[in-house]
Amino acid sequence: MGKSKKNKGGRGGGGGGGEDQFDGGSDVDSVSSVSTALSDLQLAQATEQVSSQDFVLDKYIDDLYEKRGSTREAALGALVDAFESFVLLDLVENKYATLLSQFINSIKKGSIKEVCLACHTTGLLAITLGAGSSSHEIMDESRLQLLRVLQTWPDASKMISALDCLAVVTFVGATDLSETQLSMKAIWDVIHPKSGSNVGIVRKPKPPLLAAAVSAWALLLTTIVSSKRNFDSWKESITFLSALLEAEDRAVRMAAGEALALCFELKLLDVFSNEEVEVDTAEASGSKNQLFLNMQALKAKISGLVYNLSMEAGGRGADKKNLNDQRDLFQRISDFIKTGECLEESLRIAGKHGILRVTSWRESIQLNYLRRFLGRGFLKHAQDNGLLHDIFDIKMDKTENMSTTEKKIYRSGEEKGRALKLNKERRLAQVR
Numbered sequence: 001m002g003k004s005k006k007n008k009g010g011r012g013g014g015g016g017g018g019e020d021q022f023d024g025g026s027d028v029d030s031v032s033s034v035s036t037a038l039s040d041l042q043l044a045q046a047t048e049q050v051s052s053q054d055f056v057l058d059k060y061i062d063d064l065y066e067k068r069g070s071t072r073e074a075a076l077g078a079l080v081d082a083f084e085s086f087v088l089l090d091l092v093e094n095k096y097a098t099l100l101s102q103f104i105n106s107i108k109k110g111s112i113k114e115v116c117l118a119c120h121t122t123g124l125l126a127i128t129l130g131a132g133s134s135s136h137e138i139m140d141e142s143r144l145q146l147l148r149v150l151q152t153w154p155d156a157s158k159m160i161s162a163l164d165c166l167a168v169v170t171f172v173g174a175t176d177l178s179e180t181q182l183s184m185k186a187i188w189d190v191i192h193p194k195s196g197s198n199v200g201i202v203r204k205p206k207p208p209l210l211a212a213a214v215s216a217w218a219l220l221l222t223t224i225v226s227s228k229r230n231f232d233s234w235k236e237s238i239t240f241l242s243a244l245l246e247a248e249d250r251a252v253r254m255a256a257g258e259a260l261a262l263c264f265e266l267k268l269l270d271v272f273s274n275e276e277v278e279v280d281t282a283e284a285s286g287s288k289n290q291l292f293l294n295m296q297a298l299k300a301k302i303s304g305l306v307y308n309l310s311m312e313a314g315g316r317g318a319d320k321k322n323l324n325d326q327r328d329l330f331q332r333i334s335d336f337i338k339t340g341e342c343l344e345e346s347l348r349i350a351g352k353h354g355i356l357r358v359t360s361w362r363e364s365i366q367l368n369y370l371r372r373f374l375g376r377g378f379l380k381h382a383q384d385n386g387l388l389h390d391i392f393d394i395k396m397d398k399t400e401n402m403s404t405t406e407k408k409i410y411r412s413g414e415e416k417g418r419a420l421k422l423n424k425e426r427r428l429a430q431v432r
Contacts, residue, residue, distance in 0.1 A: 053082075053086070053088070054091055056082075057082070057088070057091055057092070057095070060075045060078055060079050060082075061075075061095070061098060061099065061102065063075035064076070064099075064102035064103075064105075064106070065102065069110060069111055069114060072106060072110065072114055073110075073111070073113055073114050073117060076103075076106065076114065076117035076118055076121055077117055079099075079121050079124075080117060080121055080124065083121065083124035083125070083127075083377065084124070084374065084375055084376055084377025084380070085377065085380065086380065087128060087380065087381055087385045088128055089128055089129065089130070089385075092125065092128060092129065093129065093134065096125060096129060096134055096137075097137070099121075099125060100122065100125065100137075100138055100141055101141075103118045103121055103122045103125070103142070104118075104122075104141060104142055104145050106118035107119060107122070107142070107145050107146070107162075112154075112155050112157060112158055115149070115158050115161060115162075116157055116158060116161040119158075119161035119162055119164065119165035120161065120164070120165070120373075122138065122142050122165050122169060123164060123165045123168035123169060123373060124373075124374075124377075125138060126138045126139070126168060126169045126172040126173055127168065127172060127370070127373075127374070127381065127385065127387060128385070129172075130172070130385070130386055130387035130390075131172055131173070131387060131390070135169070135173035136173040136174070136175055137173075138169050138172075138173055139169040139170055139172070139173030139174060139179070140173075142165065142169055143166065143169070143170075143182075143183065146162045146165055146166045146169075147166075147186050149162040150162055150163070150166070150186055150187075150189070150190055151186075151189075153203055156206060156209050159190070159205075159209050159212075160208065160209055160212045163187060163190065163209075163212050163213055163216045164212070164216060164373060166183050166186065166187065166216065167183070167187065167215075167216035167217075167219045167220060167369070168219075168369075168370075168373055170220055171219055171220060171223065171366075172387065174223070177224070180220050180223055180224070184220045184221070187213055187216050187217045188213075188217060190205055190209065190210075190213040191205070191210065191213045191217060191240070192240050207247070207248075207249035207251060207252050208251070210247075210249075210252050210255075211249065211251040211252045211255040212255075214241070214244070214252070214255040214256055214259055215255045215259075215365075215369060216369075217259065218255070218258055218259040218262055218365050219365060221259065221262055221263075221266070222262065222362040222365055222366055224266065232291065234269075235291075235294070235295070235298075238260065238263055238268060238269060238298065239298060241256045241259050241260050241263070242256075242260065242301060242302050242305065244256035245257060245260070245302070245305040245306070245309065246305065250322055250323075250326055253326065254325070254326055254329055257306065257329055257330055257333050258329070258333075258361070258364075258365055260302055260306075260333070261332075261333045261336055261337075261361045262362060262365060264336065264337055264361075265336070265342070265360060265361045265362060266362075269295050269298065269299055270295075299337075302337075303334070303337050306330050306333050306334045306337065307330075307334050309326060309327075309330040310327055310330035310331040310333075310334050312326065312327065336361070342359060342360050342361055342364070344357060344358065344359050345357070345358040345364065345367075347367075347382075349379065349383055349394060350383050350396065354383070354394070354395075354396050355394075356382060356392050356394050357392075357393075358392070363392065366391060366392075367392065370388070370391075382394065383396060
């Protein structure tokens with residue numbers, strides 16, 4: 001669970017920094033006594049709440065074993081609600097394997113509704129646990145079944161749910177480039193089926209599925225580091241995405257635009273001419289020059305399409321809100337291509353200082369994807385989930401609006417919580 005930055009000092013006692021925050025020694029002793037009693041009460045109340053949530057979680061797990069599909073669907077729906085309402089790290093870290101097993105079983109055998117709910121809960125489970133061995137296990141265990149869904153092309157809603165789940169569990173759980181590339185390849189086979197393994201059956205994704213696939217692929221592209229990029233290998237993908245800028249569906253155009261903005265930001269279209277890099281042979285020189293010229297032409301084409309979309313006229317019967325969203329997005333992309341500067345966005349999470357700032361297309365794509373996937377739970381996870389704190393460098397100070405006494409009570413309770421966690425870890429280590 002996310003940890004907020006705390007200020008040091010201010011413990012109960014006579015001398016030192018404590019007197020700066022309290023009136024005098026006797027008052028400090030009094031506050032110390034009261035804060036200890038209150039923090040014990042808070043801890044007891046928190047323990048009671050956790051026990052209650054643990055009991056309910058066990059009931060949902062039991063319901064996932066039921067033969068009746070409607071019972072499993074109800075349990076999955078309730079789990080989605082629970083994952084969105086709370087950051088349940090302490091409750092699920094020792095039960096995630098059981099939950100995951102039942103989620104995968106639902107993806108494998110359930111109805112369309114059950115599959116969609118199970119995909120959602122699997123992704124929410126990974127986000128709750130955060131980066132580490134547990135989320136890596138979730139990715140490993142769920143990916144095979146998710147790939148089967150994508151390869152069989154069932155109902156569109158199942159496909160979109162599987163895409164979302166695969167993107168999220170890979171985003172959180174992948175530990176090396178090959179794992180990310182495997183998921184990106186599977187998603188690209190949905191975007192551009194002719195490049196996939198099932199070339200005997202030519203399928204064309206409908207606009208909602210295509211837009212979802214492009215967004216999922218772009219999310220994983222945000223994790224590719226500069227040292228792992230091979231410029232030549234991205235040409236086909238970028239060329240196809242540029243063609244999607246001319247798609248009839250606005251959502252597809254916007255998804256492709258964001259993905260291409262990221263490609264520009266990652267410098268995937270940058271190919272150096274022979275004047276800027278040494279080449280060994282005349283053949284290599286010619287090949288390099290041709291690639292350079294091709295990329296320059298592609299850049300010019302994309303820039304022109306982006307500008308046109310930023311200026312698109314509405315026409316009769318046009319959806320003005322979506323049209324304005326498109327114009328705004330492509331204006332920002334056009335400005336970025338020209339200047340290399342991304343418009344900063346900020347989102348207030350809590351208090352004066354709890355602000356999430358986005359200063360790149362990489363962060364913007366991550367924010368939009370996670371905000372959509374978490375739904376109404378985004379704010380809660382932005383406040384309390386360490387994964388989101390790490391991704392967006394969110395600094396939370398939960399004591400900001402507290403009185404001096406309340407701050408002392410809060411910090412005392414945190415110290416007790418840390419001590420309990422350390423004791424639990426020691427016991428588990430001894431058992432192992």
